Amino acid sequence: MCGRLTQVWRYPVKSMLGEQLRSATVDSRGVAGDRRLAVLDHDTGRVGSAKRPRRWSALLGVRATGDAPDRVRLTLPDGTVHAHPDAGLDAALSRLLGRPVTLTGTVPADALLDRADPDAVLAEGLDADVPVTGNPLGGAAPAGSLVDFAPLHLVTTASLDALDLPREALPRYRPNLVVETDVRSFVENDWVGRELLIGPEVVLRVLAPTPRCAVPTLAHGALPREPQALRRPARRNRVVPLPGLAAQPCVGAYAVVVQGGRVSVGDRVEPI
Structure with missing residues (x-):
C-alpha cells in the first residue's frame, strides 16, 4: 500500500498543542524541535502529561x-x-x-509520567480519580528524549475512516506524520516490523501500534471533548501493541528513524 504525506506536526512542549509544518528535518530524535520541552511537577518530580487528565488536561489549552x-x-x-x-x-x-511546575528540556533519567487507565476513564469519566501507572519515557528513543516511547508517531487517514471520525479529529491523536491512503482499515497494524520510505531519503522502521489513553477524548484547544475518540478504538482496534502487554485500543504506529533527512507534505510513502 502506498500513500502520501499530507500533514507534518511538531509539539515543542510535551502534552501541549503543537503546530503544522509544510516540511521538517527528521533525525534519530524525530521531527526537529518536537517534544524537546516538558513541564516538571515540583512536588512529585514527575513529567506533566495529559495522560492523567484530572491533573494535567489544562496543558492541552496551551x-x-x-x-x-x-x-x-x-x-x-x-x-x-x-x-x-x-x-x-x-x-x-x-x-x-494549580500546582508548582517548571518548564524544562532536561528531566531526571528515572523520571516517570502518570498514565490513567483508559478503560477506567471510559467507565468512570474524564474527571474521575481513576487508577494511574507511572510510565518511563522514551523506551525506544535516544537517551534524554521526552517522547512517550518512540521518536515518531504516524497516523493514517485509513484509521480515521475505519473509526468513522472526521479528518478534523486527527490532532486528537497527536501524530507527527499523517499519511493519506485510499483504503479503510487500520493499515498501521500491518506496517509493524516493516520499513517505510518517505520522500526520496527518509526511512522509518515501524515498531508497534500506538496504544491510546484518555488524551484523544479531551478538549484540544477549540476541539471539544469527544469520548468516541477512545471508545471506537476500544471496540474496533483492540490489539496487543508489544509482547507482554494486554490488548489495548490502538490508533497509529510508533516508529524509529533508520535514515534521516527532510520530509515534506506531498511526499510519497511506501513500504520497502
Missing part, C-alpha cells in the same frame, strides 16, 4: 510553536503569550495548572 528548545512561544488560554526562556513563564504555568 499552544506551543517554534523550534524547541529555543525560540518557543507559548500561547495560554487567555491569549497571553510567553517566550521561552522567560522569567515569568513558570509562574504563569503554575497558576494555570
